[in-house]
Amino acid sequence: MFKIIKSFSKRILASLFRRKTNIKIGFYGPPNSGKTSLANRICKDWTGEEIGQVSKIPHETRHVQFKEKVEIKHKGKNLVFKLIDTPGIATKIDYEEFIKYGVKKNEAKKRAKEATQGIIESIQWLNDMDAVVIVLDASENPYSQVNITIIGNLVARKIPVLIAANKIDLKKADVKKIESTFPEYEVVGISAKEGLNFEEFYESLFRLSKKV
Amino acid sequence: MSLYSDYQKKFKMRNKKIKGLSLQVIPFSEIEYLSISERVKKILNLILGNKIVIIHGRLRAEEEVRLIEDTMALVDHVKNFKGIELAIIEPDIKNQGIFTKIRYGIAKKLIGDSSALTVIGPSSVVKEIKRDPKKIELLFG
Numbered sequence: 001m002f003k004i005i006k007s008f009s010k011r012i013l014a015s016l017f018r019r020k021t022n023i024k025i026g027f028y029g030p031p032n033s034g035k036t037s038l039a040n041r042i043c044k045d046w047t048g049e050e051i052g053q054v055s056k057i058p059h060e061t062r063h064v065q066f067k068e069k070v071e072i073k074h075k076g077k078n079l080v081f082k083l084i085d086t087p088g089i090a091t092k093i094d095y096e097e098f099i100k101y102g103v104k105k106n107e108a109k110k111r112a113k114e115a116t117q118g119i120i121e122s123i124q125w126l127n128d129m130d131a132v133v134i135v136l137d138a139s140e141n142p143y144s145q146v147n148i149t150i151i152g153n154l155v156a157r158k159i160p161v162l163i164a165a166n167k168i169d170l171k172k173a174d175v176k177k178i179e180s181t182f183p184e185y186e187v188v189g190i191s192a193k194e195g196l197n198f199e200e201f202y203e204s205l206f207r208l209s210k211k212v
Numbered sequence: 213m214s215l216y217s218d219y220q221k222k223f224k225m226r227n228k229k230i231k232g233l234s235l236q237v238i239p240f241s242e243i244e245y246l247s248i249s250e251r252v253k254k255i256l257n258l259i260l261g262n263k264i265v266i267i268h269g270r271l272r273a274e275e276e277v278r279l280i281e282d283t284m285a286l287v288d289h290v291k292n293f294k295g296i297e298l299a300i301i302e303p304d305i306k307n308q309g310i311f312t313k314i315r316y317g318i319a320k321k322l323i324g325d326s327s328a329l330t331v332i333g334p335s336s337v338v339k340e341i342k343r344d345p346k347k348i349e350l351l352f353g
Contacts, residue, residue: 089280090295091280091283091295091296091297091298091335092283092287092294092295092296092297092335093284093287093294093295094294094295094335112287113288116284116285116287116288117284117288119280119281119284120281120284120285123277123280123281124281126277145276145298145299145300145341146280148300149273149276149277149280149298152273152276153273153274153276153277155273156272156273156274
């Protein structure tokens with residue numbers, strides 16, 4: 001009897017104080033905010049290979065893609081996580097938008113179909129995340145319902161959030177606007193394309209992982 | 213007949229009839245006791261009728277994503293339906309005093325979040341909803 005109680009309390013204490021290892025960090029955001037560019041930079045830096053293709057055409061990522069065991073070593077600290085790059089979430093998909101980028105009609109229709117399924121897939125993966133990096137385009141207005149809906153859902157599910165204000169290399173970028181729109185969350189300005197401010201981003205990522 | 217072909221038929225019929233702008237206001241009491249699926253279905257049925265839906269209140273976080281999910285399923289199955297524009301406007305209580313926040317919190321618990329307004333329109337009618345915390349601007353296509 002004593003043995004059973006001892007092993008039970010040991011397990012309870014272990015589960016209380018054990019830090020989760022190999023956590024799942026999802027990259028979410030609207031289309032074309034640079035989720036895959038950011039995921040690529042991290043993966044390239046720490047695993048040597050990229051995760052997916054990037055393009056100027058919205059909805060380039062139409063399936064959830066992930067990299068197991070990305071290990072970041074930064075200032076003596078170590079973080080191992082599963083990186084999950086998700087398709088951009090939107091409330092509308094119009095194949096004609098893709099035609100404007102030079103995509104042929106049939107290909108555009110196929111892309112639109114895959115994009116709708118990608119959005120559903122992204123939403124369904126929300127439940128599996130331990131923490132989420134919301135990637136926003138700092139040169140766009142952050143006050144969109146999709147951004148608010150994603151963040152609202154993560155809060156409701158008690159999933160820790162970090163906001164990466166991407167594309168700070170652009171003249172129009174306004175990190176302060178993102179900070180004032182989401183004052184309750186940590187916001188870090190970066191440029192995934194140019195590799196700007198990644199020291200600070202990794203610091204923020206470590207802080208995010210501690211909240212899990 | 214599948215569920216989606218039924219939606220497709222309704223969408224086609226209503227699309228022909230609509231000539232002007234059609235608004236439908238839903239009081240919160242009308243959807244208060246509906247399940248998530250029923251609420252989303254009710255909204256999407258109106259949207260497929262090319263109506264702009266104004267709900268007195270706001271959807272819960274999980275209802276908003278369900279609405280997006282179901283919208284995407286419809287875009288995939290209903291010809292010429294391209295999705296929705298969605299915006300929620302609610303009073304800014306962040307800078308209010310503690311008593312106002314408590315009062316607001318109690319009212320929210322008792323009668324639901326009826327101080328907010330949710331605007332949802334088919335993206336073929338509402339091209340864009342520009343919003344900031346205090347106002348909503350609908351741009352028609």
